[in-house]
Each structure stands twice: as C-alpha cells, then as structure tokens.
Amino acid sequence: MYSDKVIEHFSHPRNVGEIENASGSGTVGNPKCGDIMKMDIKVEDGIITDVKFKTFGCGAAIATSSMATEMVKGKSIDEALQLTNQAVAEALDGLPPVKMHCSMLAEQAIHAAIEDYKKKQAEN
Amino acid sequence: MNRIYLDNAATTAVAPEVLQTMLPYFTEHYGNPSSVHATGRDARKAIEEGRRQVAAAINAQPQEIYFTAGGSESDNWAIKGAAFANRKKGNHIITTAVEHHAVLHTCAWLEKQGFKVTYLPVDAEGFVTAKQVEDAITDETILITIMTANNEIGTLMPIAEIGEVAKAHKILFHTDAVQAVGAVPLDVKALNVDMLSMSGHKFHGPKGIGALYIRRGVRLDIFMQGGAQERGQRAGTENLAGIVGMGKAIELATTNLPEKAAKIAALRDRLMNGIVERIPDVRINGPKDPSRRLPNNCNVSVRYIEGESMLLRLDLAGIAASSGSACTSGSLDPSHVLLAIGLPHEVAHGSLRMTLGSDTTEADIDAVLDVLPGIVSDLRAMSVLNHETTTVSDETFACPRA
Numbered sequence: 001m002y003s004d005k006v007i008e009h010f011s012h013p014r015n016v017g018e019i020e021n022a023s024g025s026g027t028v029g030n031p032k033c034g035d036i037m038k039m040d041i042k043v044e045d046g047i048i049t050d051v052k053f054k055t056f057g058c059g060a061a062i063a064t065s066s067m068a069t070e071m072v073k074g075k076s077i078d079e080a081l082q083l084t085n086q087a088v089a090e091a092l093d094g095l096p097p098v099k100m101h102c103s104m105l106a107e108q109a110i111h112a113a114i115e116d117y118k119k120k121q122a123e124n
Numbered sequence: 125m126n127r128i129y130l131d132n133a134a135t136t137a138v139a140p141e142v143l144q145t146m147l148p149y150f151t152e153h154y155g156n157p158s159s160v161h162a163t164g165r166d167a168r169k170a171i172e173e174g175r176r177q178v179a180a181a182i183n184a185q186p187q188e189i190y191f192t193a194g195g196s197e198s199d200n201w202a203i204k205g206a207a208f209a210n211r212k213k214g215n216h217i218i219t220t221a222v223e224h225h226a227v228l229h230t231c232a233w234l235e236k237q238g239f240k241v242t243y244l245p246v247d248a249e250g251f252v253t254a255k256q257v258e259d260a261i262t263d264e265t266i267l268i269t270i271m272t273a274n275n276e277i278g279t280l281m282p283i284a285e286i287g288e289v290a291k292a293h294k295i296l297f298h299t300d301a302v303q304a305v306g307a308v309p310l311d312v313k314a315l316n317v318d319m320l321s322m323s324g325h326k327f328h329g330p331k332g333i334g335a336l337y338i339r340r341g342v343r344l345d346i347f348m349q350g351g352a353q354e355r356g357q358r359a360g361t362e363n364l365a366g367i368v369g370m371g372k373a374i375e376l377a378t379t380n381l382p383e384k385a386a387k388i389a390a391l392r393d394r395l396m397n398g399i400v401e402r403i404p405d406v407r408i409n410g411p412k413d414p415s416r417r418l419p420n421n422c423n424v425s426v427r428y429i430e431g432e433s434m435l436l437r438l439d440l441a442g443i444a445a446s447s448g449s450a451c452t453s454g455s456l457d458p459s460h461v462l463l464a465i466g467l468p469h470e471v472a473h474g475s476l477r478m479t480l481g482s483d484t485t486e487a488d489i490d491a492v493l494d495v496l497p498g499i500v501s502d503l504r505a506m507s508v509l510n511h512e513t514t515t516v517s518d519e520t521f522a523c524p525r526a
Contacts, residue, residue, distance in 0.1 A: 031469060054507060055508060
C-alpha cells in the first residue's frame with residue numbers, strides 16, 4: 001500500500017534528531033491519535049540552514065517528516081511556509097488516502113516551527 | 125529471504141494434507157450434493173463426513189453442525205437468528221466490549237432494530253465474570269453472546285461458568301470460538317453453549333468456509349432462504365471442497381491437541397519472556413496466567429513508539445506480525461480491545477501481536493528476539509516520546525480526519 005519512496009524514507013529517514021538552541025521549534029499532533037511530530041529549525045539570514053525532526057507515529061508519519069525536512073532545508077522561511085501537504089505527499093509518490101492526515105502533520109509542524117521562530121524574533 | 129509468519133490469528137496456511145484431501149473435489153468428485161446420481165451421492169457422502177469430523181472435534185452430533193461461509197457469517201446467523209426468533213420473549217442481549225466486530229457490529233445493527241444490548245466491561249486482563257453476566261440479566265434477556273478466546277490478547281473467557289448461568293436462567297448462549305477451535309480443547313456439552321461459531325482458515329483449513337454449532341432443539345430464524353441445503357436453514361449449493369478441507373483440518377488440529385498446545389505455549393513464553401528481558405518499558409497485554417490465555421498468543425505494548433512502524437520494520441526483516449494501532453485498523457482509534465482493558469491511547473497504538481503456528485520453531489522465535497530490540501531502539505531514537513515525556517496532553521488537539 002505504500003510507494004517505494006515512502007518505504008525508502010521510512011527505512012532511511014533524513015534529518016532525524018534535535019537542534020540545540022534551535023531558532024524555532026514546533027510540536028503538533030497528539031499521541032491519542034497515534035501521531036506526534038516535532039520539528040526544530042535553524043534560521044540564518046532568513047534561510048532555514050538546518051532542520052531536524054522527531055516523530056512518534058506510523059510509517060507514513062515518519063516518511064512525511066523526513067521528506068518535509070528535505071523540502072524546506074535551504075529554503076527561505078517564506079518559501080518554507082508555501083509547503084503544502086499535497087506537495088509532501090506527491091514528493092513521496094503519493095500516500096494511501098487514510099494516511100493523508102500524516103502529510104497534514106508535516107505541513108503543520110513546519111509551520112509551527114516557523115511561527116515559533118517568528119515569535120522569538122519579535123520578542124528579541 | 126526466509127520469512128517468519130507470526131500472524132496465525134489472522135489466518136493460517138492450508139495444511140498440505142488438507143489440500144490433498146480437497147483437490148479431488150474440484151475435479152473428480154465435483155457433484156452437487158443435492159443430485160440423485162452417483163456423482164452427487166459421492167459429494168453428499170463427503171459433506172456428511174466433513175460434518176461428522178467437525179462435530180467430533182467439539183463433542184457435538186453431526187446434525188448439530190451447519191456449514192457457513194466463515195466465522196463472520198456464523199456470528200451473524202447465531203445472533204440475528206436468535207434475536208428475531210425470540211423477539212416475542214424479550215429484546216435484551218448481553219455481550220462484552222471486547223468481542224470481534226462480527227459480533228459487535230451485528231449487535232449494534234440489532235440496536236437499530238429496537239433491541240437493547242449490554243456491553244459488559246472487562247478487567248485489565250480482558251476477562252468478564254459469570255457474576256457480571258448474571259447481574260446483567262433482566263426479564264427481557266433472550267441471548268448472551270461472549271467469545272471463547274479473544275483474538276487480540278488471547279484471553280480465555282470463563283465460558284463453562286457463563287454457560288451454567290445461561291442454562292439456569294434458560295437464556296440462549298452463543299460463543300464466538302473462531303480463535304479457540306484447534307487451539308484449545310472444546311466440548312460444547314461441558315461448556316453449556318447453545319451455539320458456537322468457527323472458521324476453517326484459522327486452523328489450517330481453507331478460507332471461505334465456517335460452521336455454526338446449533339444445539340439440537342434450539343430454533344433460530346432461517347439465515348438464507350432458498351433450497352433445502354443445511355436442513356433448510358442456510359440455502360445454497362454447499363462449498364464441497366471447503367467442507368472436505370475444513371473437516372480434515374479440524375480433525376488434524378484437534379488430534380493430540382493438549383501436547384501441541386503445550387509445545388506452542390512454551391515457544392510463546394520464550395518469545396514473551398525474551399521481549400520483556402531484552403526491551404525496557406514493554407507491557408504484556410492479556411492474561412499473565414498462561415493457562416487462561418490462548419497458547420499461541422503474544423501481545424505486548426512497546427512504549428513510546430507506534431505499532432505500524434514496528435510492523436513495517438519487522439516486515440522488511442521478513443517477519444509478519446500485527447498491531448492494534450489505529451494505523452492498522454483503518455480508523456483513527458486504536459484497538460477497542462486494548463482500550464477496554466484500560467490502556468492509554470498512546471500505549472495501545474504501540475501494541476504488537478505475534479501469533480504462533482504449529483510450524484513455528486525455536487529458531488524463528490530467536491530470530492525475532494535478535495531483530496526486535498534493534499528495531500525498537502531505532503524507532504525510539506526517532507520518537508518524540510520517551511520515559512521523560514509524561515503523557516502528552518490528550519485533549520488539546522482533535523485527531524485530524526483523513
């Protein structure tokens with residue numbers, strides 16, 4: 001039911017981990033639903049220079065986390081905010097319909113990390 | 125890759141001897157059992173032999189065995205047939221919160237037809253007691269339906285004691301024994317059951333064939349209108365090869381059953397104890413007492429990680445298992461059984477069920493014990509949850525809809 005690309009990202013996820021003193025950090029999802037995703041970003045001159053994730057969730061949740069980090073790394077925060085769950089799913093050669101909510105989480109996690117970054121910027 | 129199949133509660137391989145017995149009934153002895161001629165008579169004989177074999181396996185009479193298309197059909201027939209046949213006597217049914225969906229969804233449908241259903245809660249190991257059943261009985265109660273063995277956590281319900289209660293109150297008692305037949309010895313007379321559901325493919329028989337035991341004298345509504353097959357209760361030309369296969373399979377499965385069950389239970393204990401020794405923060409789901417648990421059932425929750433990701437990693441390593449996580453149930457909620465025994469959602473999502481078969485070897489178990497700890501530590505390293513994160517707030521987010 002999963003594409004080869006989903007299985008590949010699930011088996012060898014990119015950018016797993018946490019960033020110390022992250023510029024922004026976002027956690028979305030809910031263990032009750034079986035998915036929770038945390039994204040840390042490092043922002044330098046408006047560019048996301050590093051991104052790491054940690055995910056509690058199914059194969060699709062891990063694969064979309066991994067793909068989403070690859071898609072925003074090196075992008076400006078404005079570009080990263082354009083990331084949609086459809087784009088993440090398409091980059092993985094599609095997801096089963098019942099798994100589309102996992103790609104929603106990836107989009108929301110990136111957005112939450114950027115929101116957090118912006119909030120911290122405003123405070124400084 | 126050498127594949128290790130530990131999902132025998134989902135289905136089993138057809139035994140080679142069973143297949144050999146079935147094959148002539150597709151080609152050589154293909155007759156319609158209702159036909160008068162010799163070809164038909166051969167088919168009729170084979171069906172009655174299958175019926176005799178199924179009856180003998182559970183200490184019933186052959187005329188008390190009705191063939192169906194499987195366990196779900198047997199459950200549907202028993203419950204709906206008993207409910208409608210006794211509608212004038214009352215409208216109340218007693219069941220449990222941990223039944224298979226073939227029972228739960230049938231009961232829910234009957235509620236829409238005006239019946240009242242009590243879903244008894246279970247304890248932390250999945251048990252109901254005969255006293256709970258007795259306390260739930262009202263003047264309106266017409267049927268009790270409680271599974272013999274739980275398909276997820278292996279709990280063996282106190283069927284004989286519940287049977288006593290049902291008998292004393294003259295209430296029909298059905299049991300879904302789909303997981304128990306061929307796994308533990310069963311005797312319908314000792315258990316005091318009026319109806320018992322079984323399914324061929326759970327004990328190395330073919331798929332698409334099952335049976336319902338209906339105690340002599342018990343009247344149910346007809347399940348399928350049509351010809352006179354199955355004493356006019358379940359019309360349709362018989363699944364000849366399926367019946368032959370189910371008969372052979374149940375005979376093989378119940379021969380020397382106590383010895384075979386003890387051997388499987390020893391391997392299961394090796395697996396379950398091995399997991400607990402090698403992996404921190406795991407919880408055994410289901411009865412701790414091996415004598416009150418299906419011999420082939422191992423169910424554990426591995427904390428901080430999610431079940432489907434474990435299944436995928438195990439599958440990549442050639443090991444087939446199953447989970448009660450939402451991601452494997454096709455819904456967003458984890459298994460109703462794991463929630464009913466009181467597990468928090470995130471612990472239920474991390475469940476792993478491995479069900480052994482008669483062909484499972486010690487080497488298979490050791491291979492799983494070699495591979496699983498590494499998979500768990502990989503996934504834990506990736507997870508947001510750990511022993512320091514207390515239960516992350518439950519109610520702040522709604523589960524997203526797909």
